[in-house]
Amino acid sequence: SLSEGLPPSVSQLLPNTVGNSTESTTVDGINLDEIKEFAKQFKIRRLSLGLTQTQVGQALSATEGPAYSQSAICRFEKLDITPKSAQKIKPVLERWMQEAEERYKNGIQNLTDFIGSEPSKKRKRRTSFTPQALEVLNNFFERNTHPSGAEITELSDKLNYDRSIKPGTHFSGAEMTELSDKLNYDREVIRVWFCNKRQALKNTIKKLKQETP
């Protein structure tokens, strides 16, 4: 199966570190063990700073030097890249991480400035679907688990409309804001609902199969 033309990744070249040999794996003059160790530590350092792969990728794109996407960071951490690529990206990440850690010590604000992303990006409040909304969504899901963009918009509009016509309900401004946060079925919320629903279905099927082999 090594008849592929694609060059092998670092992780493929480092198959079994179980062996306690004292020599290091080297390919094209590149020390793979060293890169592996750096990748592992990089992940821990990243998490210690509370950063996501996406944030690192965006920050790298913002600062001068090569830009890397979230996928690139992911691949580096998993060593799913060629030794040559790893060798190239490693110093960039090392330099960036050192600066980030330095700024972290001088206060979180200093770090977020460096990261560039909005500092206090709070998690979206968990949406509560009404039973009525769930019925509409489930009915749709039974017929079609992959709604198109237009269909999602349609569902979103329908649900928001259904909700708005409860007669006799009145809200203050603040209540309205909170309600809007909590109950507004915007497109993204609907899209995610279908994602999660598909996952749930998949899990159910898998479980059923295990129980009836």
Add this chain to the structure above:
Amino acid sequence: SLSEGLPPSVSQLLPNTVGNSTESTTVDGINLDEIKEFAKQFKIRRLSLGLTQTQVGQALSATEGPAYSQSAICRFEKLDITPKSAQKIKPVLERWMQEAEERYKNGIQNLTDFIGSEPSKKRKRRTSFTPQALEVLNNFFERNTHPSGAEITELSDKLNYDRSIKPGTHFSGAEMTELSDKLNYDREVIRVWFCNKRQALKNTIKKLKQETP
């Protein structure tokens, strides 16, 4: 907004650590700063071992002593619990983590035994071709790098047939549907395989040209 009947969480009681006061925040004789520091370190230690909250929760349920769910671990790390609860769970986590780290040092197998969860429960793998399938594909590629739609279908069918002729297998309606999905999907996979293969060939050629200018 403090008119709530619910007791405040640790994170609520530790609002601003920005101040550099030397005194520690203490509630009911419980040192909140200490708990905060422990929670932070616990998360880092957990990640260093490559464990998820779910795994820790399951392991805690498996071993003797109090059981905690993933939610409980999450809430502890976020300090979204009362000081009293935090004080109670802290030693349990500390003891467990020490044991886990000890076993980690003695080999990963030792750790996975301790964790208890199936070590092989991996993320679904990207499509992988059997050596037989690769041979068929490579043979075709050598003769023709650009298969037509019909040829792709033919290849797909052939590969699926090779794989499926385990005699005596029968399918229910639902299974048939899923299989059908998979067959269609495989066709797309074949198409992409050729795309990637052509790309690899191109890269190889480019590299060869660079080496012999």
Add this chain to the structure above:
DNA sequence: AGCATAAATAATAA
């Protein structure tokens, strides 16, 4: 005290 599941993040396909 913890389930169910919404939201966020990481990994993979395209």
Add this chain to the structure above:
DNA sequence: TTATTATTTATGCT
């Protein structure tokens, strides 16, 4: 790279 799936975390509920 971008788009989407798979996995993990967080939270509303009771």
